[in-house]
Amino acid sequence: MKKSTLKLWGIPFLMAVILLYGLISALARDGFGDVIACVILCIPILTVICKYYFGTMPERR
Amino acid sequence: MKITAAKRWFRWHKWTSLVCTLFLLMLCTTGLPLIFHEEIDNLLDQKEAAIIPPGGHKLTADSLVRIAEALHPGNYARYVYWDDERPNTITIDVADKPDAPVSHSHYVILNEYTGSLLGRVRTDGLMYNILQLHTDIFAGIPGKLFLGLMGILFLVSIVSGVVLYGPIMRNFDFGVVRKQKSRRLKWLDTHNLVGIVVLAWMVVVGFTGIINTLSDVVLGLWQQGQLKEMTAPYQNQPPLTGKYSSLDAAVAVAKKAAPDMKVSIVTYPGTLFSSKHHYAIFMHGNTALTAKLLKPVLVDAKTGAFTDSRSMPWYVDALFLSEPLHFGDYGGMALKIIWAVFDFLTIVVLITGLYLWFARRKSERQQWKRLEAIEKNKTSNEKIDA
Numbered sequence: 001m002k003k004s005t006l007k008l009w010g011i012p013f014l015m016a017v018i019l020l021y022g023l024i025s026a027l028a029r030d031g032f033g034d035v036i037a038c039v040i041l042c043i044p045i046l047t048v049i050c051k052y053y054f055g056t057m058p059e060r061r
Numbered sequence: 062m063k064i065t066a067a068k069r070w071f072r073w074h075k076w077t078s079l080v081c082t083l084f085l086l087m088l089c090t091t092g093l094p095l096i097f098h099e100e101i102d103n104l105l106d107q108k109e110a111a112i113i114p115p116g117g118h119k120l121t122a123d124s125l126v127r128i129a130e131a132l133h134p135g136n137y138a139r140y141v142y143w144d145d146e147r148p149n150t151i152t153i154d155v156a157d158k159p160d161a162p163v164s165h166s167h168y169v170i171l172n173e174y175t176g177s178l179l180g181r182v183r184t185d186g187l188m189y190n191i192l193q194l195h196t197d198i199f200a201g202i203p204g205k206l207f208l209g210l211m212g213i214l215f216l217v218s219i220v221s222g223v224v225l226y227g228p229i230m231r232n233f234d235f236g237v238v239r240k241q242k243s244r245r246l247k248w249l250d251t252h253n254l255v256g257i258v259v260l261a262w263m264v265v266v267g268f269t270g271i272i273n274t275l276s277d278v279v280l281g282l283w284q285q286g287q288l289k290e291m292t293a294p295y296q297n298q299p300p301l302t303g304k305y306s307s308l309d310a311a312v313a314v315a316k317k318a319a320p321d322m323k324v325s326i327v328t329y330p331g332t333l334f335s336s337k338h339h340y341a342i343f344m345h346g347n348t349a350l351t352a353k354l355l356k357p358v359l360v361d362a363k364t365g366a367f368t369d370s371r372s373m374p375w376y377v378d379a380l381f382l383s384e385p386l387h388f389g390d391y392g393g394m395a396l397k398i399i400w401a402v403f404d405f406l407t408i409v410v411l412i413t414g415l416y417l418w419f420a421r422r423k424s425e426r427q428q429w430k431r432l433e434a435i436e437k438n439k440t441s442n443e444k445i446d447a
Contacts, residue, residue, distance in 0.1 A: 008227060
């Protein structure tokens with residue numbers, strides 16, 4: 001049960017944490033902090049692109 | 062999750078999304094150019110840079126205000142501000158009355174050294190109209206509040222969508238997109254993948270958007286609350302007549318009252334952001350965060366004396382922080398591009414969602430037809446048997 005919850009919600013939760021951290025740290029910091037925030041915010045975008053274009057096909061069940 | 066509960070959540074997801082989708086599509090498409098409004102404004106409306114004459118000195122704000130008022134006889138200054146992006150310039154809004162609507166505004170940008178006119182801030186251009194459509198669909202405060210309601214529906218549809226993500230994705234790995242099976246499955250998987258990844262951004266921009274629709278409510282609360290308290294001794298005084306005290310002196314008083322802060326904007330007596338008797342000088346901090354927050358310093362516009370200065374109440378600060386978080390204009394060009402990509406991905410979620418609703422209706426209709434055909438066959442077979 002625990003394992004399947006992690007499998008289902010692990011990455012979505014991670015994405016939300018990454019996004020919130022990036023959005024808020026960009027607001028609270030200037031200069032180098034902005035650069036780090038932007039790099040962090042690219043992770044969800046790259047995830048969508050990778051999963052959509054290069055995602056593995058689902059196994060036949 | 063039980064199937065009945067899932068169905069209930071699905072109905073919530075379907076109806077809240079259906080009601081708000083068209084408005085959200087409008088908000089996302091108008092929001093896209095608004096992210097880059099500064100760049101587009103500069104491109105559409107070239108303004109001269111201020112040239113400093115050799116050995117020149119800055120003119121006083123008072124004399125610059127007189128120059129601006131002379132450009133539009135019968136109009137008087139009501140807002141004065143210094144734009145950090147445009148050094149050595151001053152922007153002055155002159156209008157026929159301090160509380161006149163924005164359409165009466167004449168924004169002039171002057172060189173602080175020579176007083177020459179460098180350009181105007183337009184309130185009839187393309188970007189301004191896009192902004193109006195985005196904030197209130199050209200319907201004033203009711204339009205704003207209506208869009209706020211659409212924002213609330215958007216948040217409900219996000220929450221119900223997250224609840225549905227569980228049962229739908231339980232048997233699949235994260236981010237599976239079944240492209241080979243059918244178009245409906247491909248779009249469903251795209252909807253789920255993009256929706257769950259961009260979730261936090263949509264919540265932040267949706268929520269701050271709702272707060273922004275309450276800006277007039279927040280302004281009203283501040284006027285009736287803190288501003289009224291600060292100007293209580295002036296409540297029964299007659300309105301100001303004659304010349305106001307010096308603007309330069311008022312700014313100097315404000316700088317003394319808030320020594321670590323910079324002047325953001327000065328609002329004149331009788332405007333929405335001040336009392337009938339005061340210059341309100343709004344100061345901002347120097348760090349990334351405090352630069353977004355304003356602190357008013359009230360200066361008597363007759364005597365030029367300091368009246369009061371307080372930090373803004375929490376609901377005004379919440380509004381000030383919501384603005385950058387909604388528009389994404391707080392972290393330079395890179396953040397703006399990221400904002401545009403997230404905006405585009407939200408459009409993808411909206412359109413795939415709309416398509417899924419159409420496709421589902423179609424397949425439901427076909428299913429009913431199939432069932433009816435089976436029923437018909439059955440009855441005709443029974444007749445033949447009989």
